[in-house]
Amino acid sequence: MTTDESALARELRADGIDVADVRVSPERIAVAYTTTLPGAHPDHGEMGRVCNTVIDLVEDGDLDPRRVDATALRFEDDVQATWHVEADWLAAVTSYRISEEEFSAGVLDTVETEVGDDGDADTPHAAVDCDDEPQRAADDGGSQ
Template structure:
């Protein structure tokens, strides 16, 4: 894996995602982004751009298939929704064992519009509770 948090944040921004925070561990990627469409449900186009960025990095060998936990923010500290991608879905998609339609359907099935979130006093936004990821101090994490 050659991608770090700053590089992932840059790639997401290059794909039009307003990144609030990125955290990368050996088990998962956590992304918080501010939506351009603050409706009740997250914009599918933004979800797709986050997924495509990760898929491209996996296909290029710059990122291992990892679970992706995403938090869509309406604005700072106002969570619109959470959603996720399982590592095995990325592996199946990039290995041509599932279609893009199947992958998308699985991701859309994970959307939670009333999620439980942990408000980290050191972070300027809410991050999804990751039960296997220990708390860590605020750092660059891709923040602007």
């Protein structure tokens, strides 16, 4: 794997995602992003762009398949939804063992819009904490 937090944040931004935070650990990736469509449910197009960015990195050999936990934010203190991708789904879709439609259906089934009831309501980026607490990228190149 050659993709670190800064590189992943740059790739996501290049694909139109307003990245609030990215964490990468050996077991998972956590992404928090600010949605451009702050409705009741996350925008499927934004979800797809996050997934496609990760899929492309896996296909290119720049990232090993691992769980992706995503948090869609309406703004800094308002979580719209959380959703995730299992590592085996990434491996399966990149090796053509499942279709893109099956992959997408699996991801959509993970969407949770009732978030914050677990005592972490004051921590909008709680879903972004990875197991080994890697350092947040100080300068990830941001959008130009």
